[in-house]
Amino acid sequence: MAATIKDIARISGFGVGTVSRVLNGSPRVSPETRARVLEVARELRYRPNKLAKMLVTGRFPDTTIGIILPLITHRFSLEIIGGIYSGLSRSGYNLLVFNLGKDREQVFEHIRYSHFAGLLALLDPLKSEEKQMLEEHHSRFIYLDYHEQGESSIHYDHFRGGGLAASYLLHKNCRNILFIGDRADTQQRRERLEGFKDALSGREGISLREVYVEHDEEAAYAAALREIHAGRVEGIFFYCDDLALGGLRAKRDSGSSIRIVGYDDIQAAGYLGLSTVRQDGDRLGRLGARQIVELVRAEAAPHEPVSLTLQPELIDRNS
Amino acid sequence: MAATIKDIARISGFGVGTVSRVLNGSPRVSPETRARVLEVARELRYRPNKLAKMLVTGRFPDTTIGIILPLITHRFSLEIIGGIYSGLSRSGYNLLVFNLGKDREQVFEHIRYSHFAGLLALLDPLKSEEKQMLEEHHSRFIYLDYHEQGESSIHYDHFRGGGLAASYLLHKNCRNILFIGDRADTQQRRERLEGFKDALSGREGISLREVYVEHDEEAAYAAALREIHAGRVEGIFFYCDDLALGGLRAKRDSGSSIRIVGYDDIQAAGYLGLSTVRQDGDRLGRLGARQIVELVRAEAAPHEPVSLTLQPELIDRNS
DNA sequence: CTGAAAGCGCTTACAG
DNA sequence: CTGAAAGCGCTTACAG
Numbered sequence: 001m002a003a004t005i006k007d008i009a010r011i012s013g014f015g016v017g018t019v020s021r022v023l024n025g026s027p028r029v030s031p032e033t034r035a036r037v038l039e040v041a042r043e044l045r046y047r048p049n050k051l052a053k054m055l056v057t058g059r060f061p062d063t064t065i066g067i068i069l070p071l072i073t074h075r076f077s078l079e080i081i082g083g084i085y086s087g088l089s090r091s092g093y094n095l096l097v098f099n100l101g102k103d104r105e106q107v108f109e110h111i112r113y114s115h116f117a118g119l120l121a122l123l124d125p126l127k128s129e130e131k132q133m134l135e136e137h138h139s140r141f142i143y144l145d146y147h148e149q150g151e152s153s154i155h156y157d158h159f160r161g162g163g164l165a166a167s168y169l170l171h172k173n174c175r176n177i178l179f180i181g182d183r184a185d186t187q188q189r190r191e192r193l194e195g196f197k198d199a200l201s202g203r204e205g206i207s208l209r210e211v212y213v214e215h216d217e218e219a220a221y222a223a224a225l226r227e228i229h230a231g232r233v234e235g236i237f238f239y240c241d242d243l244a245l246g247g248l249r250a251k252r253d254s255g256s257s258i259r260i261v262g263y264d265d266i267q268a269a270g271y272l273g274l275s276t277v278r279q280d281g282d283r284l285g286r287l288g289a290r291q292i293v294e295l296v297r298a299e300a301a302p303h304e305p306v307s308l309t310l311q312p313e314l315i316d317r318n319s
Numbered sequence: 320m321a322a323t324i325k326d327i328a329r330i331s332g333f334g335v336g337t338v339s340r341v342l343n344g345s346p347r348v349s350p351e352t353r354a355r356v357l358e359v360a361r362e363l364r365y366r367p368n369k370l371a372k373m374l375v376t377g378r379f380p381d382t383t384i385g386i387i388l389p390l391i392t393h394r395f396s397l398e399i400i401g402g403i404y405s406g407l408s409r410s411g412y413n414l415l416v417f418n419l420g421k422d423r424e425q426v427f428e429h430i431r432y433s434h435f436a437g438l439l440a441l442l443d444p445l446k447s448e449e450k451q452m453l454e455e456h457h458s459r460f461i462y463l464d465y466h467e468q469g470e471s472s473i474h475y476d477h478f479r480g481g482g483l484a485a486s487y488l489l490h491k492n493c494r495n496i497l498f499i500g501d502r503a504d505t506q507q508r509r510e511r512l513e514g515f516k517d518a519l520s521g522r523e524g525i526s527l528r529e530v531y532v533e534h535d536e537e538a539a540y541a542a543a544l545r546e547i548h549a550g551r552v553e554g555i556f557f558y559c560d561d562l563a564l565g566g567l568r569a570k571r572d573s574g575s576s577i578r579i580v581g582y583d584d585i586q587a588a589g590y591l592g593l594s595t596v597r598q599d600g601d602r603l604g605r606l607g608a609r610q611i612v613e614l615v616r617a618e619a620a621p622h623e624p625v626s627l628t629l630q631p632e633l634i635d636r637n638s
Numbered sequence: 639c640t641g642a643a644a645g646c647g648c649t650t651a652c653a654g
Numbered sequence: 655c656t657g658a659a660a661g662c663g664c665t666t667a668c669a670g
Contacts, residue, residue, distance in 0.1 A: 004663055015641045020665060030639060050432045052663035055370045056646045064429060072416065073401040082392040085420060094425045097391065097416040101404060106413045110383060113369045114433060136321075271590040323647055334657045339649055349655060371647035375662045 003044035012040045023048065065093050065292055066111060067144075069122035072099040075242070075266050076281050077122060080144060083285020084120065091293050093117065100124065108133070118296040120144050120288055123186075140295045142306075144288045146187055152295065152305040154288050158188050161277045161312040162195025165237045165261045168275060168314055170203065172259045174235030179210045180223055180247065181239035189239055192263065196237055213243070220246030228256045235259040241266040244274055248319065260319045275319040279312045322363035331359040342367065384412050384611055385430060386463075388441035391418040394561070394585050395600050396441060399463060402604020403439065410612050412436065419443065427452070437615040439463050439607055442505075459614045461625075463607045465506060471614065471624040473607050477507050480596040480631040481514025484556045484580045487594060487633055489522065491578045493554030498529045499542055499566065500558035508558055511582065515556060532562070539565030547575045554578040560585040560595055567593055567638065579638050594638040598631045 005023070009016040014033060021029050022037040029037075040046075067084060069077050081097065088095055096114070098107050111119070112133055119134060119141040125148060126134075126141065134141055143153035169177055179196065181189055193210070200206050211227070213219040220243035227233045228250060235258065238244035244262030251258050262269060265278035287308065295306075324342070328335040333356060340348050341356040348356075359365075386403060388396050400416065407414055415433070417426050430438070431452055438453060438460040444467060445453075445460065453460055462472035488496055498515065500508055512529070519525050530546070532538035539562035546552045547569060554577065557563035563581030570577050581588060584597035606627065614625075 005665095006663075016664080017642075017666080018640055021640085024665080028639060033639075049374075049663050051370055051374045052646085053665080054646095055368075055374055055648090055663085056665050058646075063425065073397060073404065078392060078397055085392065085418065089421060094420065094422050094429075095418060096429065097418065099404065099414060099416065101413065102408060103413050106382065110413075110415065110433070114429070268586060268590060271587060324649095325647075335648080336650075336658075337656055340656085343649080347655060352655075368647050371662085372649080373662095374647085374664090375649050377662075 002049075003041075003046045004049070005046075007044055008037060008040050008046060011044070012037050063093060064096055064114075064116050065118050065120065065289075065296070066096045066098055066114070066116045067120040067122060068098040068100060068107070068111070068124060070100050070124050072097060076264055076279070079281030080122060080285040080288070083282035083287075084289045085285075086282070087286035087289025088293070091289070093293060093296075118142070118292045120292055121146065123188075125187075140292070142288060142292050142295065145284060147307060150305055152291070152307060154284060154291060154308040154310070156279045156284065156310045156312055158191035158312075159195035159198070161263060161279070162192035162197075162237075163199040164277050164312060164314040165192070165263065166196045166199035168261045168316065169235035169237060169259055170200070170206075172235060174259050175205055175207065176232045176234045177206060177208045178227055178233045178236045179208065179239070180220055180236055180243060181210065181212050182215045182243070183212045184215065192239065215242065217242060217246040217249075220244070221250050222246075224250035225254060228254045228258060233258060235261070238262045240264050241269050241274060241276055244269070244276065245272070248272055248274055265315055269315075269317075273317045273319055275317045276315050277312045278315050279310070284310060321368075322360075322365045323368070324365075326363055327356060327359050327365060330363070331356050382412060383415055383433075383435050384437050384439065384608075384615070385415045385417055385433070385435045386439040386441055387417040387419060387426070387430075387443060389419050389443050391416060395583055395598070398600030399441060399604040399607070402601035402606075403608045404604075405601070406605035406608025407612070410608070412612060412615075437461070437611045439611055440465065442507075444506075459611070461607060461611050461614065464603060466626060466628075469624055471610070471626060473603060473610060473627040473629070475598045475603065475629045475631055477510035477631075478514035478517070480582060480598070481511035481516075481556075482518040483596050483631060483633040484511070484582065485515045485518035487580045487635065488554035488556060488578055489519070489525075491554060493578050494524055494526065495551050495553045496525060496527045497546055497552045497555045498527065498558070499539055499555055499562060500529065500531050501534045501562070502531045503534065511558065534561065536561060536565040536568075539563070540569050541565075543569035544573060547573045547577060552577060554580070557581045559583050560588050560593060563588070563593055563595065564591070567591055584634055588634075588636075592636045592638055594636045595634050596631045597634050598629070603629060 005016050005019050008019045019037050022034050084095060100107055108130055116139045118139050121141055122144045123146050143151055145155050147153040147155045200208055211223050213223050224247040236247055238247055241262040241264040244260055245268060247260045251260060262274050262276040265276045269276045324335050324338050327338045338356050341353050403414060419426055427449055435458045437458050440460055441463040442465050462470055464474050466472040466474045519527055530542050532542050543566040555566055557566055560581040560583040563579055566579045570579060581593050581595040584595045588595045
């Protein structure tokens, strides 16, 4: 099988302790010894067993950054991942992607026995035992597109984004307004809706209702069509572009002149002329990469948490 | 720190060997002992150290499937990943994504010390030492959308796909034909082009030229525009839809009536009315998941390699 | 500068 | 059924 430190010791004639010192670059060995040991190691094609090293040192190597996210196939997540890869290139760090999916525990079990310098948590709040586990492994983490008191994060201002959507509909003279959102109660949805309501609240004669559907273009289509036929609504703010595409279709199929605004600015939004609140996932990813590398490289323990807020932008395509 | 098997032994009054046996479900322990040991383990919140277990057993747990790919942000790759997640759900296996990016060695170093039941290699041929490493870890692999003599794979028939593209252009009465492809010399590009040429070869008066550009819509746009202005070309087959989008734009900007066909059927192709050769990444992913799980569950060593070929389909949008 | 020994947390024959 | 011991591959004081 694979050569071990013992084989090198036997063949070179030194003790395993000495061999270990050479291999770890300790200065307390003579040049001749070092040369000989290294020579034998090369001949044997020695590759250190990291398992054993980790077991005895209790520490993990630090060349890998992990990113953990709830759903890898989500478009915006993907854009962020792309940005992270760009930001990490030439940094000496590589990236491992963990999709939580259905079995969060399994995934964290894997993380526990993997080696990470740092972790980016995309959209997903970490439990306290998970944070603690990361700390035991000396690895730091930063939230991406999620924020929490006392933790580092880089995120978009969703409250502001909701406000932008509101001002768009107001500008188009909508008074009977509808919010169609994802059923999942997330921080982002809460903040977008709060910002939306806040911007609407000062105005006279505005009515707002909320409808929740599955994260699914079809579901959004059906809901929008129903509302349009009921005949009151003048403008709809969709939680995200994926849903808004269904709204756009409902508008077209019903021949209505209703106003529609989405969120994210996915590629299709451009093709189909959907007004939306734009967030730049690539940028978020790049910044996240830079930040986690900085954090990981810093010798000192977690200083003050760093929190960076990015501002979304309204794209008016007159939809 | 965390409780170890030794702590349990001390507190329960048994030896570490007995504790280990209980924890591993050995039948050679009395029910009373088992109960007591388990009780103490629970009190101490004992969690086994997999590192130590792996070190001594030399085997890796087998609950995780890995997928390795050259570029995670590629659209088609993503679709496949989505399919794999679907196919894996409720199978008891979870998925870890490895993006090779720039440092392949680093990534494989990580794989080496991670635990995998099996690996899916998307698009990317494995080196022999990498295969060997996987074997040492008792983990099997299957190629996805790539195939190689003597190895298991699930892939699309790109030769056939190229043929479909050719018949499309012939059907639209194109004679001066151009292929615009990615510069990267991949198995897929070779096969698509071969199939394309093969279908063209029987015909009279057909001329074919090939142009290679960066994998970039802009580059494709520029190349297509140049060719259109030169005035000879009647039909272009683009290696993939990403490039074909540039061609579509060149066609529009120049007011030309040239014919364009792409490959993949990405979302934008539908919106923009691009004719293309469709491959279903979701399906490929699902099948891949099913196959690797079957392979991993099979006790016996690699029987005959299994190779599955999927057929692409022409989508005529009259572009 | 170097060797011998103890130990990281666990498993597994070997006795009893 | 259970304990004591050896060992997985490596590191690190401790002597010398």
